[in-house]
Amino acid sequence: MKLNYNKAEFTASYGKFSQIPPSERIEIAFAGHSNVGKSTLINKLFNRKNLARVSSVPGKTATINFYGLENIYFVDLPGYGYAKVSKSEKDRWSGLIEGYLSSDRDIRLVFMLVDMRHKPTADDIHMINYLIDTEMPFVLVFTKADKLKKTEREKRMEAFRDEIPYFDDMHIIPFSSMTFEGVEELRQIVEDIASDDEE
Numbered sequence: 530m531k532l533n534y535n536k537a538e539f540t541a542s543y544g545k546f547s548q549i550p551p552s553e554r555i556e557i558a559f560a561g562h563s564n565v566g567k568s569t570l571i572n573k574l575f576n577r578k579n580l581a582r583v584s585s586v587p588g589k590t591a592t593i594n595f596y597g598l599e600n601i602y603f604v605d606l607p608g609y610g611y612a613k614v615s616k617s618e619k620d621r622w623s624g625l626i627e628g629y630l631s632s633d634r635d636i637r638l639v640f641m642l643v644d645m646r647h648k649p650t651a652d653d654i655h656m657i658n659y660l661i662d663t664e665m666p667f668v669l670v671f672t673k674a675d676k677l678k679k680t681e682r683e684k685r686m687e688a689f690r691d692e693i694p695y696f697d698d699m700h701i702i703p704f705s706s707m708t709f710e711g712v713e714e715l716r717q718i719v720e721d722i723a724s725d726d727e728e
Contacts, residue, residue, distance in 0.1 A: 530599075530724040534716070537575040537598040544592050546628030555635045555726050556602045557719060560626065561642030562650055563608030566672040569706045570642065571596065571605060574715055581605060593625055600726055601719070604629070604636075610652035630665065637722045638666050640715070645671035645685055645703060649692055657693060668700045668718060669693075675705035 543549045559567045568581035580596065594605040606626050630636070639660060643649050649657070660667045677685060682703075690696045704711035 530720050530727055532599055532601075532716070532720055532723060534575045534598065535577070537577070537580060537596050537603070539580060540595040540597040540602065542592040542594040544625075546593075546625050546632070549593065549629070552602075552632075552634035554597070554600050554602050555637050555722065556604050557722065558604040558606055558629070558636055558639045559642065560606045560630075560639050560656055561608060561672075562610045562644070562653060565608065565642045565644050566704075566706065567605055567608065567642055570640070570670065570672065570704060570715075571603060573704075573706050573709065573712055574603075574719070593629060599723060601723055609656070610650055627659075630659070630663070636665065637726075638668065638718070640670050641667045642670045642672050642704075643693075645674050645682070646676055648688065654693070661695065668702060670711065670715070671701065671703045673705065674703040674710055675707045 559571060561567050571581040572578060575596070575598070581594065591607050593607065596603040596605070606629065609623065609626060630639070641657060641660060643653050657667075657669075659665075674682065693699070702711045702714050704715070
């Protein structure tokens with residue numbers, strides 16, 4: 530199923546899980562640390578500059594944002610792990626993220642974003658383990674791939690094998706908003722999911 534990505538539009542954002550209306554379409558979620566590049570990736574996927582607001586201030590997406598396209602909602606979860614917010618705010622975010630992921634919504638896939646330049650944070654590993662434990666289908670997307678030289682990149686990929694549980698069993702996509710690396714592969718996955726739903 531070929532999707533017209535330019536037709537994606539912002540639908541709504543919610544600050545509490547209880548505000549989100551019942552699921553009426555299949556959903557694909559984006560999870561990751563604050564400032565890992567979720568909004569940038571969503572904009573690249575849809576070939577739009579400012580559909581998802583990109584902020585240079587980490588921890589800015591404190592809501593769950595929904596974007597609609599055809600039979601899919603794309604769901605941008607709040608970035609976790611940002612140090613400079615209060616404990617109550619952190620609790621609200623984790624309630625939002627876990628509330629969403631553990632709900633009975635029709636979540637077909639989570640794109641789990643990790644910054645390729647750095648060792649995954651404890652929060653990243655917690656999130657990956659959560660996805661594995663709950664048997665939620667996910668794809669690991671390494672962002673900011675263009676920021677590493679070839680040898681640095683090879684070193685990081687080798688290190689990830691030790692840092693991330695079950696790394697060799699995962700579907701991995703290196704992504705760069707600068708070079709468009711990974712964009713077509715991400716779109717292909719989305720289209721496969723959209724087509725499955727049509728059958």
